[in-house]
Amino acid sequence: EPEVTQTPSHQVTQMGQEVILRCVPISNHLYFYWYRQILGQKVEFLVSFYNNEISEKSEIFDDQFSVERPDGSNFTLKIRSTKLEDSAMYFCASTRGSGFSNQPQQFGDGTRLSIL
Amino acid sequence: ELKVEQNPLFLSMQEGKNYTIYCNYSTTSDRLYWYRQDPGKSLESLFVLLSNGAVKQEGRLMASLDTKARLSTLHITAAVHDLSATYFCAVVPFGNEKLTFGTGTRLTIIP
Numbered sequence: 001e002p003e004v005t006q007t008p009s010h011q012v013t014q015m016g017q018e019v020i021l022r023c024v025p026i027s028n029h030l031y032f033y034w035y036r037q038i039l040g041q042k043v044e045f046l047v048s049f050y051n052n053e054i055s056e057k058s059e060i061f062d063d064q065f066s067v068e069r070p071d072g073s074n075f076t077l078k079i080r081s082t083k084l085e086d087s088a089m090y091f092c093a094s095t096r097g098s099g100f101s102n103q104p105q106q107f108g109d110g111t112r113l114s115i116l
Numbered sequence: 117e118l119k120v121e122q123n124p125l126f127l128s129m130q131e132g133k134n135y136t137i138y139c140n141y142s143t144t145s146d147r148l149y150w151y152r153q154d155p156g157k158s159l160e161s162l163f164v165l166l167s168n169g170a171v172k173q174e175g176r177l178m179a180s181l182d183t184k185a186r187l188s189t190l191h192i193t194a195a196v197h198d199l200s201a202t203y204f205c206a207v208v209p210f211g212n213e214k215l216t217f218g219t220g221t222r223l224t225i226i227p
Binding site: 042 | 149151157158159160161164166204206212213214215216217218219220
């Protein structure tokens with residue numbers, strides 16, 4: 001069964017450094033998402049991406065964050081200058097879209113980001 | 117702003133017992149999903165509920181949706197240890213694609 005893949009599984013970074021989290025969505029999916037989950041808390045929406053542009057973003061997704069689909073397969077989340085509070089699990093998800101609402105968003109295994 | 121609340125937040129139950137997790141949401145929605153998360157792992161889709169009165173069952177789990185009450189339930193029948201996990205409901209508002217997750221219910225099944 002096709003799956004969403006994320007790399008790396010764990011990223012440790014010094015505060016103030018830039019990080020790029022990578023995702024390969026399922027190949028025939030059109031909508032891509034990033035979510036984050038701070039340890040022990042609920043999953044929070046960050047951003048959705050469709051047709052090569054951001055379709056929606058949350059208040060969390062400030063100017064320090066950016067997303068890109070640099071080629072036909074990868075979908076990346078960049079945090080320009082990391083803060084301690086960015087430490088969390090980051091999940092990528094994808095879906096075919098609202099015309100396939102019976103198909104849930106498929107999530108990757110996540111990248112655990114630790115900011116020191 | 118859409119709010120999604122689950123209760124209870126923590127549930128410890130004995131094997132063989134039945135229990136229900138509740139998911140309330142604050143605005144109209146056309147889709148509700150249930151996900152399971154094991155510690156340190158990803159989110160696994162369990163159920164997709166698309167209409168009022170929808171009921172889905174898989175093994176010992178059954179989910180239902182009442183859109184008028186803005187309520188979904190996840191019922192566990194004769195719990196077994198391997199159902200121990202955190203369960204999240206997630207709602208998609210009309211005209212939107214993002215998931216708004218509930219607070220999660222951490223379920224522990226005691227032998």
